[in-house]
Amino acid sequence: MRLKAILRLKCPHCCQGPVFRKPFVMYRTCAQCGIVYERERGYFMMSVFVGYVMSFFVVIPVLIGLYMTIRPSLNGYLIGAVVTLVLAIPLIFHYARVIWMHLDELMDPRQIPPT
C-alpha cells in the first residue's frame, strides 16, 4: 500500500491524498486527512539527500550502458551523466520529496489527529 502510494505520489499519512497540485507545486495540506506536509521549516532539506541518492541510481545504469555500448571519452561520460540528470530532474524532484515524507512517516508517525 505504501509503495503504491509512493509511486502515485500520495500522502504519507493516509496514502490517498495527492501531494502535488501541478508539476513542482505541492499542496500545503492533504485533502483527505488534513496533515500539513511541511512539518517544520527546512523539512524538505532531507529530500535533497534522497534526491542525491536517487540521482546516483539513475546515472549509474546510464554510465554502465555507455561503457557497454559506445565507450565514449571521459567527456562523453560527463555529458551523458549531465544530460541524464537534467532529463531526470522532474522525476527526482517529485519522488525525492514523497519518498522523504514516507520515510519520515515510517520513522516518526504523526500522532496528532487531523483538525
Ligand SMILES: [Zn+2]
Ligand atoms: Zn493524507
